[in-house]
Amino acid sequence: MGRERSDASRNRAKILDAAAGIVALHGVQGLSMAEVAAAAGVGVGTLYRRFGDRSGLAYALIDERERAFQSAFIEGPPPLGPGAEPALRIRAFLHALTDRTMAQLDLLLMAETSGTFARFGGAYDAYHAHLTMLVGRLRPELDAACVADALLAPLAAPLLAYRVRECGVGIERVRSALDALLDGILA
Missing domain, CATH: 1.10.10.60 (Homeodomain-like)
Structure with missing residues (x-):
């Protein structure tokens, strides 16, 4: 290009x-x-x-923060970046992704709901590959790709917006639920 x-x-x-x-x-x-x-x-x-369209514009507005987030988990310092044990990296990643999603929730909500599969591809693929790799290292007997989807599902912008805004669920409760899900995988 x-x-x-x-x-x-x-x-x-x-x-x-x-x-x-x-x-x-x-x-x-x-x-x-x-x-x-x-x-x-x-x-x-x-x-x-x-x-x-508007969703393409939303993705462009999201892009700078997204690049910084991906850089942090690909090459940043541990525990989010390389150098920490897989379990610590997964937990750090899920917490950081929660914060990252909340920071641009309205833009992500618009972008992720612009079409049936709008959430998938791009950033989702990077998150999924990262988690699949870490889960595979941690629990090779599991279907790491499906576990990665399960870990990412609670952080879909529409679900997170609904839980936080409509149901009054605090973000710490979301983090705790992600921790419990991860603890179940690690058991």
Whole structure:
């Protein structure tokens, strides 16, 4: 893939700044392609060509924090990064993913519900591969891929939003439940 043209790069930065500003002021509900285009000083067509739709724009807003999170669990310091025992890494990963999801819950909720399988691919695949590898090291007799799905399921943005916002479940209770699930796997 070639380098991005400088004008395209500037437009992307303007668009993402405008979108982040709108989300900060009005929440994700206020994020419309027309308003973002107007705030960024670009045509709506440019926005649609670049991002596809609102969920594509949401993913672009999520991207920077996502890259930092993935870097932390792939090459950062232990226990999240390499160097700690698999059980400690899994627990650290699940706690960090809980925090990461809560930090951008509305954007993730929009992105993950844009289509039937919108949650899967990209970041999910990276999380899944990471957990599959760690579970496989820890408990080789288990179906590590299915266990990884089970560990990730409670952190789906729609479920987490429902539990936290509609049911009043505190985030510490979510972490405790993930710990209990992990303890069951380790037993």
